Amino acid sequence: MKNMETLKNENMNLSDKIYIFDTTLRDGEQTPGVALTVDEKIQIATKLNNLGVDKIEVGFPASSNAEVESAREIKSMDLDSTLVGLARSLTSDIDAVLDADLEYIHTFIGTSPLHRDYKLQMSKEKIVETAVSAVEYAKDHGLTVEFSAEDATRTERDFLFDVFNNVVDAGVDFLDIPDTVGVLTPVVTRELITDIKNNFKTPISVHFHNDFGLATANTLTAIECGANQAHVTVNGLGERTGNCSLEELVITLKVAYGIDLGLDTTRLYSLSNLVGRFTGVKMPVNKPIVGANAFAHESGIHVHGILNNSSTYEPISPEMVGHSRRIVLGKHTGANALKSKLKDYHIDLDDKQFCKVFDEIKSLGDSGKCVTDDDLIAIAITELSSARETPIVLKGLGLSSGGGVSPTATVKLEIDGVEKEAASTGVGPVDAALNAIRLLIQDTMDIELEEYNLEAITGGTDALAEVFVISSDPDGNKSTGRSTNQDIVMASILAVLDSINKLLLIKRTKIN
Known part of the structure; x- marks a missing residue:
């Protein structure tokens, strides 16, 4: 938060x-439809380690032999992060963690009435x-x-404390x-964690x-x-709607x-x-910190502020998280944004050319199109290469x-101030239109189309062509045209x- 005091104060405990416990490879993989290969897990673990997270929950070894093997392979990499294996409160699950050569275990059992009565069918005792x-x-x-x-947050407080007291006596870390x-809501969270901290000296971890x-x-x-300690996942992945987001928590702290x-x-x-590609779960463009629009600006007022001082409309710099700033062009684009974009691409336009490009960008934005940088370059180059005078309109x-x-095309042209109209057929609408143009200009000049290239600048049905x-012409003069x-x-x-x-201007210049 640039040039502002932080939220930390003396009233906080x-x-x-504070340890970061990343469970992307375990709870994150439990995201519906997600299944990671051993190689993918290794690459994610390596990046988490390089980021510097304290602990990485590499999986649930008891669930499959593949989980054991992937845990072993990650362990063999000798990472700095502590590697963790999940286990139910069963001897066989704990043995699987040991078999995976891990030294830290995250073991659990349901404690709420719902879990006791409907899932486990166990008494409190x-x-x-078992725990x-x-x-x-x-x-x-x-x-x-x-x-x-x-399900601690739906467990009776006295029973939750009874369980905790007993596992603390058993030596839990x-x-x-x-x-x-x-x-949970923040108000309830504050009351619950404060109560637990007041009653237990053992370090507290949260998995929300x-x-x-x-x-x-x-x-x-x-x-x-x-x-x-906080349990987190990359991109907030996890069961149902996911877990606490690693990037959101770390940057906010x-x-x-x-x-x-x-x-x-x-x-x-x-x-x-990387995690998005491996899991196939793409982030919404408005995802905080890492979304495509996290540092994107279109509004003319915002862009003007950003160009003068990025702190005006950004709480952090994109470089802090390895992201980049984007100036987006569209219906809200201001002149400053467009000038900045053109400068980035070393495109110099005079005032008249700039106004035409600006009007084209606005028009495209009003039609609902998001104008890409490639679109802008094409529009600007078209304007730069266009004839300065247009006898034919x-x-x-x-x-x-x-x-x-x-296909039939009817074309109306204004030639030196006089309007003319003609119709012609062709093998397609483009060919028909060009045949009509030839009819209209035959008294003015004769042309031969030597090259025609069409390209869609960006993908999608609304791409600019x-x-x-x-x-x-018959005199050997050649000219390019672009649109x-x-x-x-x-x-x-x-x-x-x-x-x-x-071509017409070339011809008239030579005559004069």
């Missing part, structure tokens, strides 16, 4: 050390006994143990509070889901109240709270893109086809007329 046995077994085998009371179905869109807000509140976790935040954007165009009849032509338009026929006609006007 901030931990001396049996829940406590304690799992912690003791894992500790006896040399593992660092984090215990999660699944971290107590995790999962908001399994994302029902995003069902109500509050995972990051709740995690920040928990940290304010003394939580020592760094910028708004002034808490530098020692992570290389310039790697966040590339990490987000298009005044009207009509097209008809179908019913087994060859760019037409480039070379025409010649951009969303209508291919119109782009073709305007390009040919541009070429004809240049």
